[in-house]
Amino acid sequence: MLREAIRLSPNNIPLRQHLAETLLGRGRAEEAEKAYREALALAPQNAALKVGLARAFFQQSKNDPALVIVEDLVRAPDTPAGAYVLHARLLVRAGDVEGAVRQYKKGVEADPAVADAEFAARLGIGASEHDGIVEGRVRIAGDEHPETPELEVERPKISFTDVGGMEPLKEEIRIKIIHPLTHPEIYKAYGKAVGGGILMYGPPGCGKTHLARATAGEIRAGFIAVGIHDVLDMWIGNSEKNLHAVFEQARRSRPCVIFFDEVDALGASRSDMRQHAGRQLINQFLGELDGVQSANEGVLILAATNAPWHLDSAFRRPGRFDRILFVPPPDAAARAEILRILCRGKPVNDVDFEHVGKRAEQFSGADLKAVVDVAVEAKLREAMKAGVPRPLTTKDLSTAAAGLKPSTKEWFATARNYALYSNQGGLYDDILKYLKL
Numbered sequence: 001m002l003r004e005a006i007r008l009s010p011n012n013i014p015l016r017q018h019l020a021e022t023l024l025g026r027g028r029a030e031e032a033e034k035a036y037r038e039a040l041a042l043a044p045q046n047a048a049l050k051v052g053l054a055r056a057f058f059q060q061s062k063n064d065p066a067l068v069i070v071e072d073l074v075r076a077p078d079t080p081a082g083a084y085v086l087h088a089r090l091l092v093r094a095g096d097v098e099g100a101v102r103q104y105k106k107g108v109e110a111d112p113a114v115a116d117a118e119f120a121a122r123l124g125i126g127a128s129e130h131d132g133i134v135e136g137r138v139r140i141a142g143d144e145h146p147e148t149p150e151l152e153v154e155r156p157k158i159s160f161t162d163v164g165g166m167e168p169l170k171e172e173i174r175i176k177i178i179h180p181l182t183h184p185e186i187y188k189a190y191g192k193a194v195g196g197g198i199l200m201y202g203p204p205g206c207g208k209t210h211l212a213r214a215t216a217g218e219i220r221a222g223f224i225a226v227g228i229h230d231v232l233d234m235w236i237g238n239s240e241k242n243l244h245a246v247f248e249q250a251r252r253s254r255p256c257v258i259f260f261d262e263v264d265a266l267g268a269s270r271s272d273m274r275q276h277a278g279r280q281l282i283n284q285f286l287g288e289l290d291g292v293q294s295a296n297e298g299v300l301i302l303a304a305t306n307a308p309w310h311l312d313s314a315f316r317r318p319g320r321f322d323r324i325l326f327v328p329p330p331d332a333a334a335r336a337e338i339l340r341i342l343c344r345g346k347p348v349n350d351v352d353f354e355h356v357g358k359r360a361e362q363f364s365g366a367d368l369k370a371v372v373d374v375a376v377e378a379k380l381r382e383a384m385k386a387g388v389p390r391p392l393t394t395k396d397l398s399t400a401a402a403g404l405k406p407s408t409k410e411w412f413a414t415a416r417n418y419a420l421y422s423n424q425g426g427l428y429d430d431i432l433k434y435l436k437l
Contacts, residue, residue: 013043029059051082081111095232151224153253156217163214164341165334173215177300181219197301201308202327203411205366208304212259222256228265240284247288254298263303264310289320309418326430329364329408332357338365342372349391356397362406374400
């Protein structure tokens with residue numbers, strides 16, 4: 001009903017905001033993000049919409065884009081109270097508890113209605129000096145702190161055949177990860193260990209996570225997906241403990257692939273850090289990659305980042321992430337293959353995927369999924385009126401693609417500057433090659 005009302009009144013900002021808030025309240029954060037973006041396109045200075053978009057990012061653990069929005073809002077003269085509280089939550093995820101306390105208090109002072117008793121208790125606001133955390137100052141965790149829970153070890157059923165395009169990346173992963181496991185005697189003859197790390201970087205939505213999961217499925221290995229919330233902890237020393245537990249779990253489950261998403265949040269450059277705790281976590285991470293206390297034979301480490309320029313340079317040393325792979329948006333052939341995979345199991349009628357792929361220049365894998373979703377929604381509306389489902393056609397997908405813009409352009413605007421002006425070691429040469437600079 002809300003969508004129909006917006007169709008009839010497309011410039012109604014409060015109506016669009018209500019739709020976005022409703023989607024967010026039902027846990028449909030990805031759809032809410034899209035709704036907030038559409039509303040902001042009409043009212044780019046609306047602070048409430050900006051806070052809502054940041055909340056949608058937060059629910060999807062897209063912490064970096066959420067921080068960009070919120071940090072801009074809290075510098076403004078008329079900051080919404082909710083922006084302060086959301087900033088506090090993001091700072092907790094980043095391990096800055098004392099900063100979170102300051103921002104939370106600002107929010108409650110501006111509007112007491114945004115107070116969250118449970119969150120305030122986690123921050124130690126109003127706690128006694130005998131409690132574990134008081135006003136953001138954390139006591140060292142002792143034996144009484146609960147044991148670190150183990151993460152789920154998946155057994156992915158997808159393989160490289162379920163990943164459209166990316167042939168050069170697949171070949172690199174075969175050489176580094178798959179062949180050592182399938183032909184151990186050859187690698188042993190050259191004294192080459194089974195294991196190591198690959199860092200993938202590139203614009204969001206281009207299949208880095210999907211490729212990592214397919215790698216584990218290709219070798220029938222365990223797969224542990226690690227998010228920053230699985231590691232970062234407000235207790236001093238516990239983030240390092242959590243990270244060690246992840247590696248130990250992988251060592252017990254070998255062959256095993258550990259995948260770190262948004263690895264720059266765990267391994268940010270130490271030169272940019274003010275807090276000692278953050279430096280300690282990076283040192284722990286580097287030690288685990290080196291296998292200082294336990295060998296990492298059979299433990300395969302994949303990591304993804306949208307911002308490699310924020311990653312500490314020590315991670316790029318051989319023996320850690322010794323393969324740095326650029327994951328660009330798919331080319332025309334790969335786009336056609338991705339669309340073909342996305343349309344599996346859906347009613348289609350002689351779709352020319354190559355034609356649609358050419359029309360979707362610079363689209364990421366996530367953008368292509370949005371193309372299929374938009375085309376399906378249009379077909380559903382037709383089916384509801386006609387009472388009969390109709391198959392997707394080339395025109396349906398082409399029309400959907402024409403109505404969407406590639407999300408990769410914003411990333412390349414930032415990456416271009418780093419590739420041109422901060423590329424002394426040649427790390428970003430692949431970006432220059434892709435942009436033909």
